[in-house]
Amino acid sequence: MKKEPVRFGIVGLKRGLCALSLLREDNVLLTAVCDSDPAALAAAKETIRSELAACGKTQEVGYFSSYEELLRTDVEAVYIANYATEHVPLVIQALEAGKHVISEIPTVDTLEEARALKAAVAAHPELKYMAGENCCYWAFIQAWKQMYREGKLGQAVYAEAEYLHCADWRSMKPENYPREHWRFDHPAIKYLTHSLGPLLDILDDHCVSVSCMVPDVKYNPYRDKPKTGVALFKTAKGAVIRILIGFDAYVGMDHNYYVMGTRGTLETDRTAPLETASTYAKFADVPGTYYNKLEIPLHLSFPGESTAGHGGADHKMLMDFIRCIQEDTRPPLDVDAGIRMSLPGIIAHESSLRGGELLTIPEL
Ligand SMILES: NC(=O)c1ccc[n+]([C@@H]2O[C@H](COP(=O)([O-])OP(=O)(O)OC[C@H]3O[C@@H](n4cnc5c(N)ncnc54)[C@H](O)[C@@H]3O)[C@@H](O)[C@H]2O)c1
Known part of the structure; x- marks a missing residue:
């Protein structure tokens, strides 16, 4: 020590x-x-x-x-x-x-x-x-991970996450950003770790193949690249993950997560701002959650923790x-976790360039 x-x-x-x-x-x-x-x-x-x-x-x-x-x-x-x-x-x-x-x-x-x-x-x-x-350090993500590891959801079947973060295109003029910037210039799907990283951490899984599509619709007159990507991944344990990254359409700022297991679901509240969004859940073991969702007051930080710096x-x-x-x-x-959350975005981008072709994600 x-x-x-x-x-x-x-x-x-x-x-x-x-x-x-x-x-x-x-x-x-x-x-x-x-x-x-x-x-x-x-x-x-x-x-x-x-x-x-x-x-x-x-x-x-x-x-x-x-x-x-x-x-x-x-x-x-x-x-x-x-x-x-x-x-x-x-x-x-x-x-x-x-x-x-x-x-x-x-x-x-x-x-x-x-x-x-x-x-x-x-x-x-x-x-x-x-x-x-x-x-991965948001309180609700850490709590979902614990619930998943304790078996409360059964085995993951499907999960999805979205990172939506548009900027006012008027600020993206070339004179304001003389060199490339991650938010305006890079393929959006390569910036997927805020979405895929927490899901892989919760599920203790990794992606093995991907098909990705990018809309042709362009919003920002100063930048030539569409800045939205949608990818479908198959994981090593057989689940499917959908990731949407959107930086150009008017999407405001949001992160959404959803995990569907054989015995329950967990999701963030899409109607509330990220800072106050609760978790909504259905559990096969909890009566009353067949039609109704259980609200669990989990947020970016646990009660009493500082909320400075991304919650x-x-x-x-x-x-x-x-x-x-x-x-x-x-x-x-560690390095494996780091590669497993970034490399799928690189291969997803390749897939989008080939019209959504299903590509294998190499295991390193
Ligand atoms: N985790 C998060 O929530 C989060 C939020 C914002 C940015 N990021 C990441 O942080 C990184 C930086 O983002 P940003 O928005 O600050 O980017 P930026 O491009 O606005 O700023 C990068 C800074 O690094 C400096 N720099 C670049 N190369 C250098 C070098 N070789 N030596 C010394 N300085 C160098 C530049 O001069 C610039 O000031 C990116 O990878 C981005 O993805 C993460």
Whole structure:
């Protein structure tokens, strides 16, 4: 058991700033941050200074525009939150420099990257690699997982999840986003880990084949790519999973989940905002749930927990990573889990390019 605080670094100071919640913890010391964009680095410097002052801490933080420089410091663990399609090269660099890694999602952008990531993690058994899928840390997802593992639903037959997140297309003008951005430019179905990740975690399963379709309807006049994808997966245990990712039509912002087992169902309430949506359930063992659904008051966080940072999930995920380093345990979302939640999106995208052809998802 490591007693000293873990020296922690961040690369990518937009989403990466969610890790500033760690400043309030005594077992973590933020020692280095990095962004190649001078404006992002300067803005982060201001934010970090005021956050440190707010928690009464005085530690030295190194500010770097070069990732290589950050890796040359005595930082022990790095949170990789750079561009969505460029995580793997930075992860491999960190592992080769002897640093533990938590990587933002999608964990991999290509099949070749998945192979390279798996090999790099295997080459460094002394280091931790964790996939940073925060939605797996939502309280209702963790409770569904426990209920499923206890057998309350029987065996999964079908599950579905949706991530819907449109932006006002007027903000997507090329001058506002001079380079590609995950939300506007990448194939939507490749951004499926917030949906597929929690389902696979609940079901303890993985996808073996996929057929995916992408609508031809285009909404944003500034971006040429349709940003909605619908994929049907078959899993190793024989269930079917449907995933819908929609970034362009007017869908607002929502996540929906549904699990159907041989002895019951669990679903989120589509009529309520995510923050307040309860779970609705039917159980063969609970009288009265043949026609009616049982409302279970499960939300993003458990009662009394902080709701900051995606309903408290960001902080719980980061603290799990820190705990794995201190206690020398395997991260719950390890490299296999990370690949199993991202690779299906890559193959689904391939399927959509081939008109929905059923494709096998390689097992690595
Ligand atoms: N889990 C979640 O809820 C969640 C939410 C938002 C974003 N994300 C993920 O986080 C990642 C970042 O998202 P974002 O919206 O902040 O993206 P972004 O593209 O807006 O920002 C990325 C930042 O990383 C910096 N950067 C890129 N390459 C770098 C390098 N080699 N060295 C130093 N800095 C570098 C850029 O300058 C930029 O400031 C993406 O993978 C995204 O998918 C996850």
